[in-house]
Amino acid sequence: MKLLASRLRRIPIGGLFGGAIVLFWIAMVLLGARVAPHDAGEIVDMDVFLPASAQFPFGTDYLGRDMLSRVLHGARYTVGIALAAALIASGSGLILGMVAAVRRGWLDAVLSRALDTLISIPSKMFALIVVAAFGSSIPVLVLMAGTIYTPGAYRIARSLAVGVGAQDFVRVAEARGEGTGFIVREEILPNIIGPVLADFGLRFVFIVLLLAGMSFLGLGIQPPNADWGSLVRENMAGLYEGAPAVLMPALAIASLTIGMNLAIDALGGRDALGGRRRSGEAG
Template identity: 60%
Template structure:
């Protein structure tokens, strides 16, 4: 892997570790108001300054990683898993099954993602337990379309025809013949879809429809501290840079996966 890919992998692992273990560290939950002034600049006492309530921004960013990374990762895995399973079923089943699944997914695709997210949040609320299925539902159609195009092409290959001729069942063909040969491109698609989910959740939180106080993800941290934008406060810049670094890291990793350029040159 080239150095940009290693850089992306390092940043991604860093944020995953922060999301997993950061909230366990003492004094990083950002809930202690302390004696600090609001929107303090970067200093030795507050490495990223303070927010609109005088809370330490470093602690708030670390605590917010749990929601930004965690919710996005769960929603992405759920969306890609459902989309891939539906694609396998559509490719290995009768044409009418493929048509029903594809037309249903096309109907979902016709609804803009932001509008569907707003409808879901308005109907069921913005609790964390609802944000995961909401984000997953929005990105199932995209995962399905990519997976179906791969599955249909693989299903037409000779070794799949041989397996079907010797009497192998549909489930065997789906899981043993088609799925192993589409794992790599689907993993790359999962990484890109993770970036889309992160940006969607950040957008919802910036509008006040994502993670609700007293908890916060990076998008809501930007919204809460937008009052410091005119003075260039670190309270706005820090969570925005966290979102940017996470999305750039994933893109660097995906674009530099081993063998990816070789396949593209071929």
């Protein structure tokens, strides 16, 4: 507990604030449907695009539905899908990158060239092709976004692992006869986890923005479900009236991305994350 408290004290206030925002929206993925005042599709007033009030803090949408409830329900799609896709991208990239860095040779060359080919395809073009071919179901969106951002995560992880693998303490472990699994788990991974987590945060933000853009074009989550990008698109008519229905989902996206960036800035350093070097094997 003392070690955890010491590390938390090293995190700037901005990082704690950003982390709190991110944790709040992650909690809404699990609890949003329970704490929302109304069902997502319930028409609560015959007047549309009502302004913010005590009864409807986010106003009402183009059908008279409560926007606060819609935003809370939408968190499960925007945040949930982005989180799952980011875990796939960063997890796959980390594993492949460390394997390529340790094994080197033909395996490294094949993985690097294959993922270089994938990263050369513009992300939105790839997304449009996948959605056109397979539809826009939630599994397709998760796998599509995860695949798009795996090459970038791979390149970061491989570069970090190659740098750590050249250090003396790794050479000492190899000379002791330690296996590849031990070297990856005990020597390389603890020394790259900070930058990898920072990169994971960036992947998460990129995926949120990609999925919001797809939904704004009508190619993301489909009715009756809606993520935040869909909420902005379907309430665009309220923009001319200054209705909060079009502003609040956009602010939710902004708060999530800003919060994650603040957390990344605070947690990106090795010291804040407890990144370490095995000083017992190298001076």
